Amino acid sequence: MHDEPDNSDDRDPHWRAWMIGAQEGDAAAYEKLLREILPRARRQVGARVSDVAAREDIVQNALVSLHRSRHTYRPERPFSPWFHAIVRNAIVDWARARGRIAQREVSIEPESLPAATPESTEARAQEALSPELERALASLPAAQRQAVELIHVEELSVAEAATRAGVSPGALKVRAHRGYRALRALLGRGER
Amino acid sequence: MSTTSAEDRIRDLVADLHPVRRIPPLRVAVAWTVLPWLVVVALEWGLGRARPRALGDPFWSSPFALAILSGLLVVGLGSTAAALASSVPDRARTMRWGLVACAIGAGIALGGALLQLSGALPIADPGWWRGSLGCLGHAFGLGLVSGLVALRFIGTAAMWRPRASSTLAVAGAVALGAGVVHATCRAGETYHQLVAHALAPAIVAALLVIPLGLAMRRLYGARSSD
Numbered sequence: 001m002h003d004e005p006d007n008s009d010d011r012d013p014h015w016r017a018w019m020i021g022a023q024e025g026d027a028a029a030y031e032k033l034l035r036e037i038l039p040r041a042r043r044q045v046g047a048r049v050s051d052v053a054a055r056e057d058i059v060q061n062a063l064v065s066l067h068r069s070r071h072t073y074r075p076e077r078p079f080s081p082w083f084h085a086i087v088r089n090a091i092v093d094w095a096r097a098r099g100r101i102a103q104r105e106v107s108i109e110p111e112s113l114p115a116a117t118p119e120s121t122e123a124r125a126q127e128a129l130s131p132e133l134e135r136a137l138a139s140l141p142a143a144q145r146q147a148v149e150l151i152h153v154e155e156l157s158v159a160e161a162a163t164r165a166g167v168s169p170g171a172l173k174v175r176a177h178r179g180y181r182a183l184r185a186l187l188g189r190g191e192r
Numbered sequence: 193m194s195t196t197s198a199e200d201r202i203r204d205l206v207a208d209l210h211p212v213r214r215i216p217p218l219r220v221a222v223a224w225t226v227l228p229w230l231v232v233v234a235l236e237w238g239l240g241r242a243r244p245r246a247l248g249d250p251f252w253s254s255p256f257a258l259a260i261l262s263g264l265l266v267v268g269l270g271s272t273a274a275a276l277a278s279s280v281p282d283r284a285r286t287m288r289w290g291l292v293a294c295a296i297g298a299g300i301a302l303g304g305a306l307l308q309l310s311g312a313l314p315i316a317d318p319g320w321w322r323g324s325l326g327c328l329g330h331a332f333g334l335g336l337v338s339g340l341v342a343l344r345f346i347g348t349a350a351m352w353r354p355r356a357s358s359t360l361a362v363a364g365a366v367a368l369g370a371g372v373v374h375a376t377c378r379a380g381e382t383y384h385q386l387v388a389h390a391l392a393p394a395i396v397a398a399l400l401v402i403p404l405g406l407a408m409r410r411l412y413g414a415r416s417s418d
Contacts, residue, residue, distance in 0.1 A: 022209060023211065023212050023214060024211050025209060025210055025211035027206050027207075027209050030205075030206055030209050031202065031206045034202045034205060034206070035202060038198055038202070056198065059198060060198060060201045063198070063201055063202065063205060064201070064205070065350075067205045067208065067209075068350070069281060069349075069350035070212055071212035071213060071214055071215055071349075072214075072215050072279075072280050072281060072349050072350045073214070074214060074215075074217060075214075076217075077282065081282040082281050082282035083281075084282075085281035085282045085284065086281045086350075089281065089352055168413060170409070
């Protein structure tokens with residue numbers, strides 16, 4: 001992937017034409033465009049993000065952002081800078097979100113909630129949940145419980161969890177944060 | 193980590209595709225944002241609510257007064273351009289130029305006001321700030337429609353930093369209004385000119401920064417928070 005020559009300038013006229021088609025509703029042009037720019041997005045993210053697990057999330061968030069922002073592309077301008085700005089914004093968003101999450105959650109996961117961070121699958125997570133944690137989870141308000149379960153039990157990304165819960169990513173993060181705080185309080189009380 | 197593959201994501205996005213209306217070019221958007229300010233000012237003058245000073249007025253020969261006026265107009269245009277550019281993905285360079293213009297304009301306006309203040313007598317009327325509230329409100333009113341047009345553009349383009357973009361938009365609109373207020377206000381106190389004219393964009397923006405950010409996020413959603 002990293003050995004692929006960067007021929008963005010050569011491809012720009014095609015991308016521009018496909019993007020104009022996409023703005024007019026041409027699905028075939030849009031699909032060609034997305035498939036062709038996907039490796040570029042991966043390369044740009046790969047060059048700036050060392051967290052391999054997060055890269056694919058960032059790339060997909062960038063694609064979603066491109067989709068939502070497609071009306072802001074102006075045909076008289078080159079496509080590549082517009083696209084790279086969207087990917088760069090997605091990287092910045094991820095870095096900021098990671099910083100916020102680290103600030104809020106770092107002390108909860110390893111110490112208080114050993115069973116709340118299962119390694120991969122939902123089934124394994126269900127097996128690993130301790131009865132104490134299950135009771136604590138059950139006592140949370142439904143919205144907070146759902147947020148914690150979606151992110152830490154089902155291991156969805158924030159964006160996917162937000163879509164599943166039918167709320168904005170920001171609202172989901174707030175719910176999850178309140179849920180962690182409540183869980184920590186509940187489990188801390190149980191230990192004493 | 194995402195459980196959806198990029199292939200699935202592309203399929204979803206293609207399935208969701210529908211025609212969209214492009215945003216106008218940035219310079220057209222800036223022109224459409226500034227136009228309501230010109231119309232409101234023309235209406236005010238036409239209705240006799242506020243008239244510019246006569247050409248022989250000492251205001252037009254005061255370097256301090258002219259520095260405040262020109263600085264406010266530069267802040268207005270620079271801040272508006274930066275606000276609109278901040279919502280278009282590949283216009284970071286325009287945004288930076290807008291911010292530079294905004295900083296230069298603010299320096300000129302505040303410099304003029306502070307230099308004027310340095311030679312001023314102590315405040316004679318302790319109630320000077322009451323008149324300042326009137327001028328602040330007037331500047332806000334003159335820029336209101338322009339501010340709303342800018343916020344609408346920001347919200348419907350690709351808003352990324354709602355709080356920063358909306359604050360810049362409001363500061364720009366109020367700066368344009370404050371420029372007109374400065375050219376028409378008959379109050380001569382230097383403190384008044386500093387607080388109610390030169391600092392008007394900063395004061396109104398500081399008061400509105402949090403509610404505006406929340407309102408923009410609620411009205412238009414946001415890909416990120418700031």
